[in-house]
Amino acid sequence: MAVARKSPTGTPGRRVALDGILVALAMLFSYIETFIPFNFGVPGIKLGLANLVVLLGLTFLPALDVFLVSMVRILLSSLLFGNVMSLWYSLAGGILSFLCMWLLTRREGYSLIGISMAGGVMHNIGQVLTAALIVQTIQLAGYLPVLLVAGLVTGAIVGALAKLLMPRVQKALESYA
């Protein structure tokens, strides 16, 4: 998905403002998400709405900004709605999925849906690995098949949402340029 980056952020002030808006938006999504039950038979599966922000952010902000937005979002939402343990799971998932999605955005031939699916899958892999590390039990890999498929499904949903929102976001960015 090669996205045209024509001096995407403008002035430093505009860039910081956009970063701030995205952090706020991502936190809101994290919060809303706690109300959406998404039961896959395995505990702890979430839709990953906050990933909308990462997906869309990658289309108009420098990757570093989007990464920091994601990290700040995870830190703040874990402090507000989660606990210390959930912070580690989210960080591992967040970093892995960000790296994966960032790499895919730099390559041709992937749509937002594909990128989001890859992100969702990597997020879940990161979380299982962290959990396996914490309890030092590799048997947790038994949850991987379900979590892989779950990541694919949630990723596709979030990716489709991102695709719907994309034209509107671009329009908004242009009107405030």
Added chain:
Amino acid sequence: MKKKDFLIAGAVLLLAGVLTLVLRLSGGDPGGAVQVKIDGKVVGTYALVEEQAVPFDTDYGHNLLVIRDGKAHMEEADCPDHYCMEQGEIEKTGETLVCLPHKLVVEVVSGESSDVDVVAK
């Protein structure tokens, strides 16, 4: 969706399928005992043939493991989410009950059945 999107989906589904198959083939024997680990350290092994209720109280919290009819399940847990209690009963080698907040893992091992072999010789 573009062509390469389907590649991602296909690859992930394939991986999930292969993993499921491997896990099915590697486990599945009825186990002889459950091994309980807290924080990665083995704290006890309990035979599945014996009906028993084993409490675990650590700094992390309280769990009550119950073994009945050759199956083990988590009867009580004072963690906030109770996922370990929802994981149901385990009886086959490799199956696990996990209580992440208490860093407690119950895994079915063939342990006890090897003792039986020794006796049989």
